[in-house]
């Protein structure tokens with residue numbers, strides 16, 4: 001019997017756990033450690049501030065399905081890894097492993113600039129999304145300028161664009177749009193770069209949206225400081241703001257930075273090959289955001305990163321599971337798929353409108369890439385949410 005410990009039970013980790021158990025059956029013991037008891041469909045957090053979703057609508061307790069599938073769920077925080085002794089330490093106990101999968105996602109680097117944590121909002125956590133809901137109720141009593149965007153080094157610009165178009169729609173629904181100067185700020189070289197060097201028609205489509213919705217924008221800017229009523233950009237321009245939402249950069253979680261054995265990159269990501277196996281340890285694997293991905297482009301003047309989205313996170317969870325099974329069977333040939341060659345599949349919500357983004361690979365060169373706008377309703381995004389929650393609740397990780 002091989003024991004695999006997986007740290008992190010979200011898009012990447014839950015997929016890996018379910019797939020190892022499905023394929024390995026009684027030959028594989030799987031222990032999933034996660035500090036959160038909930039599986040959360042993070043992409044729908046952008047709807048929480050506007051009351052379109054509550055956290056309970058987009059999350060469920062994961063222990064039930066994991067136990068049903070024969071996986072041991074440990075609701076603890078992993079604090080350190082000893083790669084030589086093959087032990088994961090948690091705040092309550094320790095777990096020995098034959099294989100270890102690191103699927104811990106990101107830590108948000110709020111200290112990227114002074115005032116970001118104190119004076120701007122972040123939509124990417126349940127708490128952050130709920131705080132925005134409360135703040136917007138106050139804001140609408142006395143509307144003023146708004147700044148939405150991403151800071152220097154950020155990689156998850158797509159979610160910030162989604163929030164921008166959702167808040168614009170909310171302002172119109174609240175009949176206060178005319179009282180609000182809405183600004184978009186981004187480190188990207190051009191609108192719609194998205195950290196993947198753009199998509200055909202992407203820049204012109206986003207320019208069209210900005211014009212149609214009367215949104216002022218600044219590209220190639222970082223944030224020098226956020227204050228209570230303004231955002232100071234790296235080019236020293238000051239934008240007045242009574243409500244600010246920013247996407248800071250992601251870095252590796254404390255567990256990784258506190259475990260020097262892991263030889264993580266300076267940003268806290270795990271160095272793996274195209275088989276998602278650690279470059280220095282044959283029995284350590286990584287999936288999802290925890291993976292170190294080399295930037296496929298050079299930013300012009302302000303640094304920014306690449307997004308690590310849900311589809312490749314799920315996909316790398318599957319690859320890791322298959323490779324662990326193969327190694328246990330003594331097979332030498334492993335599945336290899338470079339992160340940037342995984343197909344790109346994403347739906348960007350544009351405030352009850354949407355843009356479907358598909359490409360044969362995440363990074364260039366791509367054989368085929370397309371952005372399809374749907375201005376009638378964001379039903380594909382809604383269907384994706386329902387499908388993913390259904391698939392996860394039932395443990396059907398083998399599905400796409």
Ligand SMILES: Cc1cc2nc3c(=O)[nH]c(=O)nc-3n(C[C@H](O)[C@H](O)[C@H](O)COP(=O)(O)OP(=O)(O)OC[C@H]3O[C@@H](n4cnc5c(N)ncnc54)[C@H](O)[C@@H]3O)c2cc1C
Nearest residue numbers: 008010011012034035043078104105124159288289309310
């Ligand atoms: C606001 C927002 C919107 C997004 N929208 C989209 C979208 O529309 N489409 C898309 O494809 N992607 C989207 N993404 C990205 C998507 O959410 C990520 O790609 C995905 O969540 C990555 O999965 P993961 O499993 O690697 O990490 P995560 O989902 O971050 O999960 C990491 C897990 O590890 C656990 N963990 C961390 N550290 C420890 C520890 N020390 N001990 C125990 N457990 C630990 C956490 O509790 C968590 O459950 C969005 C992201 C954000 C923030």
